Amino acid sequence: MTQPTGLTVVVDNQPVPLDECGWIQRRPCGCIVAALVAVSGNRVVATAQQAHEHLNKGKRERAAAEREGITVATTELITMTHYREHIGAKWECERHQPSVQA
Ligand SMILES: [Zn+2]
DSSP states (O other), X not given: OOOOOOOEXXXXXXXXXXXXXXXXEEOTTSOEEEEXXXXXXXXXXXXXXXXXXXXXOSHHHHHHHHHTTOSGGGEEEEEHHHIIIIITTOOSOGGGSOOOOO
């Protein structure tokens, strides 16, 4: 058990504890490439910049991601509830979703 951070963020105009949030990073098309819980133990990721740096460690990796259009601007804060209800295993955008075989 870890102590809640007590930090509050606003997601979709609702104040929520940062501890109940996560970051997702998308490609320009909308596919999710990475997800990260905002708070884990002593690690607190409170800004999109921090999330981007955590998910793309090192300048070179970050530069490579940015060349693909994966940037701070495509890094979003979402609630874990939103993740469970709307994302879950569906990381691909509509264009890249595997088509259902009849
Ligand atoms: Zn896509």
